[in-house]
Amino acid sequence: MSKTVGAEGWTVVHQARQKHYDDRYYGQFLGTRKDGRWIVGRMWSGRSMDDGFHDGGWDWSKRFAEPSSTDAADAALKSYVEMSHETFVWNRVFEQRVGEAIDAYWAGPEVPGAPRLSAGWCRTPDGLPGGSTVGLPFHEAKYRLLQYLRSTESTARADLSPRTFNLHDAVELIRQANGPFRFQHGYNAYWLADDAS
Structure with a gap:
């Protein structure tokens, strides 16, 4: 999944949201920009899967701008996994799935006519x-x-x-x-x- 959230223009690389026992939905997202910065954000809690972003905004976020985009992504991944316990979306393969999402983003879209390797x-x-x-x-x-x-x-x-x-x-x-x-x-x-x- 890659989509832009709000006017700030972050590309969402991964997001997770689910219903908790209090009948409210909690979630978070991981995003990046082409300049190598990364963001970890907590969505608004709400009554559905679709109300985590209000007018393209979110509840809280932390940004990562390390000397290299790889270091920034690693720091963001660590923070994102830590947050997953607070937003009730963690499971045993959470970190693996997020790593896969980062790699898919870095691999880029399909290129028509590109060689098979x-x-x-x-x-x-x-x-x-x-x-x-x-x-x-x-x-x-x-x-x-x-x-x-x-x-x-x-x-x-x-x-x-x-x-x-x-x-x-x-x-x-x-x-x-x-x-x-x-x-x-x-x-x-x-x-x-x-x-x-």
């Missing part, structure tokens, strides 16, 4: 295979590669390999990609590949 990763020091996909529509391959990067970040140990891409640069490389490429992040290699080559 496979996404993959492996550990490079020992050559251990990681994972890979079949050829996918371009935006979906970028999404899968972002998912691989997110799920392997803790074991990549980029802090021990300063000559490789850092997390922010790796995410930006994937976001800006327009064809096949390969890069090293810590102990892992990641790629988008043309299966025909």
Whole structure:
């Protein structure tokens, strides 16, 4: 889901709202702007799923503008998960679903005529295979590669390999990609590949 809320122009990357035991609806949203800033907002409580925004506004928000958009997104994600307990929308897969929504936003929309590519990763020091996909529509391959990067970040140990891409640069490389490429992040290699080559 991506839609703009109100005059402030935040693009909503994720939102959650549900009915609580007091018969009122509570919810929250996570949004961003093209300049890399992120926002975590609490919707108004109300009597339906659709009355969380009043005239495009919301109850409360916190904004994140870190030196890198990746750091800002990580800080916003942490705050968003913490808020989910207050708004009664948390469940066991909440953080995973929000991470997926961020990656889908970063992968961008489908590009007509873009190549089909496979996404993959492996550990490079020992050559251990990681994972890979079949050829996918371009935006979906970028999404899968972002998912691989997110799920392997803790074991990549980029802090021990300063000559490789850092997390922010790796995410930006994937976001800006327009064809096949390969890069090293810590102990892992990641790629988008043309299966025909």
